[in-house]
Amino acid sequence: MARDKVPATPAIRLLKQHKVKFTPRPYKYEDKGGTRTSARELEVDEHNVIKTLVMEDEQKRALIILMHGDCEVSLKHLARQLSVKKITPCNPDRAETLTGYQTGGISPFGTRQQLPIYMEETIASLEKLIINGGRRGLLVELVPRDLTTILKPTSVSVAI
Template sequence: MSREKIPLTPALLALKKNQVVFVPRIYKYVEHGGTRVGAKALGVDEHEVIKTLVMEDERKAPLIILMHGDREVSTKNLARFLGVKTVHPCDPKIAEKYTGYKVGGTSPFGTKKTMPIYMEETIAALPRILINAGSRGLLAEMPPSELIRVLHPISVKVGVSP
């Protein structure tokens, strides 16, 4: 079995700089496959695969929300929490400008622009998470405590079943 080459991404550089304990996990990326494909390929529960979503409020102020792969963000509840009228997903081109990552490979680590980061509160209770490491088909497996230590996300309760 040949070892696949792991691309050096700004996310991996940020993880190494912050001495994050993590394991890179590679899988075959499928366009529009979402977290389901990564979870199945790596033999993990989709609940442990954390998606990094870039959103904006009505003033076009960007933010990142981290959510379980098998859950969706209630933009209504997130807007209420933030005290704004609306929150919506960014256009992929705009999200790429903010983060430096292509959609499907967006990591909360090593983003171009510093943005507030919100995290579904139940993520902290998981024994491990797999989160994008800055490239499509590349996840970083780590305890959620490492993510919290480095990113200091604001805990929210905005997850809903799809």
């Protein structure tokens, strides 16, 4: 991917539509490399790389949770905070159908279906964050305030 040419993903279009100042951060994608690979390739702290995880409750109601790259989601705490019995990750095919993005390239911006979005509360205190831009190997850097203005996520405390 040429550095000067940013792909027109739904996420990028949405950021531009909202006049968000962002920096494209392309990197060499590795299958199942996760945030560890992108942080290494971009030479940034993995804590500032935010993963977009598609989950569902026991009724198969889908949701997105945004989490620091170096943390895991406590599914028990998330279920408790959402007043549901159980939260589990969506299978990749369902996540792709719901969001319109390939696994490994799922962005919370511009998803095919509007899903409730939850965000680990400590993400808001980062100076800058790096999150998927809607394609494998493309992250975008922006300030948390812009993310919260567009997505209006519900804050949760579920990091482990």
